[in-house]
Amino acid sequence: MKRPGAAAIVFLAAATLGGKVFLTQEEALRLAFPGAKVERRTAFLTEAQQKDARKLSGDEELPPALVSYYVATKDGRPAGTAFFDTHVVRTMPETIMVVVDPSGAIARIEVLSFSEPEEYLPRAHWYEQFQGKPLDDELSMKRGIRAVTGATLTAHATTAAARRALALHRVLQGGARP
Secondary structure: OOOHHHHHHHHHHHHHHOEEEOOOOHHHHHHOOOOOOEEEEEEEEEHHHHHHHHHHHOOOOOOEEEEEEEEEOOOEEEEEEEEEEEEEEEEEEEEEEEOOOOOEEEEEEEEEEEOOOHHHHHHHHHHHOOOOOOOOOOOOOOOOOOHHHHHHHHHHHHHHHHHHHHHHHHHHOOEEEE
């Protein structure tokens, strides 16, 4: 995850570099949580939490110490948590939203902006395979996630981002250390 406001910078960069912006953060949150109250939260991860998140996600790099995320409630009940992840696919940035349901599994993934050529963007139905997936060994291109011909790097980047979001969610919920 990037610093607060990073998605806004990516939107500007995407527009400048000829990338495509599909949704703003606000539009994505409304789409994910219709009729829900959404609250932005910021967490300051300890070094131990950063290491736990890195290990859980399988990433080589530590996540930043400052994490912004969005918690939704509907009718007084948790509706989910959204994380925005901006990363480089091949040479250009992509921003996605990963929504984690109250049980800790992926509820949905939305692409907000994509600056690579559009032929490297998987079709919408490919993202549906992430629904209901928890953070386990199956959430991998080598296991439970289908590859996409012509969009392999995007598929890997999306899967890594999904794992980062689930790892951060678990750490923020006080989940067990890996």
